[in-house]
Amino acid sequence: MNTYKYLFLFVLSLSTFLDAKSQTYADLNELTGFSIKAYYSPGNEERAKVIVGRCEKTIEYVKGLVGFAPKVSLFILNPEHWKKYATFPVYGMPHYPDSERLIIASEDNDFWKSFIPPLDQLPIDLANQIRKAYTTAEGTLSMVAFFDLLALHELGHGFHEQGGLTMQRLWMQELFCNIMLHTYIAENEPSNLPALEVFPEMVVAAGTTGYAFTTLADFERLYDNMDPKNYGWYQCRLHVAGKNIYNAGGEKAFIKLWKGLKENKVKMTDEEFVPFLNKKVHKEVAKVQTDW
Ligand SMILES: [Zn+2]
Numbered sequence: 001m002n003t004y005k006y007l008f009l010f011v012l013s014l015s016t017f018l019d020a021k022s023q024t025y026a027d028l029n030e031l032t033g034f035s036i037k038a039y040y041s042p043g044n045e046e047r048a049k050v051i052v053g054r055c056e057k058t059i060e061y062v063k064g065l066v067g068f069a070p071k072v073s074l075f076i077l078n079p080e081h082w083k084k085y086a087t088f089p090v091y092g093m094p095h096y097p098d099s100e101r102l103i104i105a106s107e108d109n110d111f112w113k114s115f116i117p118p119l120d121q122l123p124i125d126l127a128n129q130i131r132k133a134y135t136t137a138e139g140t141l142s143m144v145a146f147f148d149l150l151a152l153h154e155l156g157h158g159f160h161e162q163g164g165l166t167m168q169r170l171w172m173q174e175l176f177c178n179i180m181l182h183t184y185i186a187e188n189e190p191s192n193l194p195a196l197e198v199f200p201e202m203v204v205a206a207g208t209t210g211y212a213f214t215t216l217a218d219f220e221r222l223y224d225n226m227d228p229k230n231y232g233w234y235q236c237r238l239h240v241a242g243k244n245i246y247n248a249g250g251e252k253a254f255i256k257l258w259k260g261l262k263e264n265k266v267k268m269t270d271e272e273f274v275p276f277l278n279k280k281v282h283k284e285v286a287k288v289q290t291d292w
Contacts, residue, residue: 025039027041027042027084028040028041028077029041029042029045031045031048031052034049034056036052036055036056036072036073037073037074038052038073038074038075038076039073039074039075039076040076040077040106041076041077041080041081041106043078044076044078044106044107047106048076048106051074051076051104051148051151052074054148055074055151055152055155057188058184059072061184061187061188062184065255066159066255066258066259068159068162069159070100070155070161070163071158072100072101072102072158073100073101074101075101075103076104076105076106077103077104077105077106078106078107079091079105079107079109082103082105085103086103087103088103090111091109091110091111092105092109092110092111092147093105093147094147094151094153094154096157096158099158102151102154102158104148104151105147108136108138108140108142108144112142112143112144112146112147113140113141115143115146116134116141116142116143117202126202130198130199130202133145133146133195133199134146134195134198134199143199145192145195146195146196146199149181149185149192149196150181152180152185153178153180153181154177155177155180156177156178157173159180160176160261163258163262165258165261166264166265166267167261168261168264168267168268168273169216169220169273170219170220170223171216171220171238171288174235174238175241175242175285176257176261178238178242179242179246179254180254181196182196182242182243183246183250183251183253183254187251196243197243200235200237200239200240203232203233203236204233204236204237204240208233211229211230213226213230214233215292216289237292238288244287245282245285248282248283248284249284249285252282253281253282253285256280257281257285259280260276260277260281264276270289273289274286274289277289
């Protein structure tokens, strides 16, 4: 009697498990041949290979610097699957629904196109830089190249969260990801530096008019509970800071930042944090707080 009961329970739990699995990713294809687990919407295999290949390369590179690699699975999704699996509503914004799954858009979209300003209203130099950095393979203008790089920023969150770092500040958490992203691109794909640099520089150069919040204290208090455009402005400032930090301190600045945040678990006051960054990391990192 008991045997049947257990057999019944076993079959029941097995079918529940299979149901859950098939409900989860049955309509996606699994990408093979990479060390990262990845799923993509049918029809996007080539793009999935490019994205996953780049993430794999980034993880290997950063692991070489800090001796740690996070577990991550990637989802490269079309708009229909985005609605089903993503937790961020706007198609195109790479994000983590949990600490191990990274969701990326497979297709160019209105969100990416919306960031391209009207070029005829810009100084000719800047218009040319934008054209050069953000013209797609199809000859249209879109921020696809920038958002593809943002996926590597998101990977950065996997590194510090799973690596056991104490980030001290929300702005530091975002800055860390931008330093990692900038370091990887500068060291491994320098031809993509314009795609990474031009957009944030343009936003920062346009000034602070129209943004309700601009201080680091506001960022700590509100984080992403602000107008997305305002949050994007902070990110752009932190991208420019990431560039300046890499240019001043190279790979070493990132490695020292990793070690510093890994070894120091106690929350520091601003008065403690600045000298810590100056002495243990790099003066250019401390400047983000002192010269914001
Ligand atoms: Zn982030």
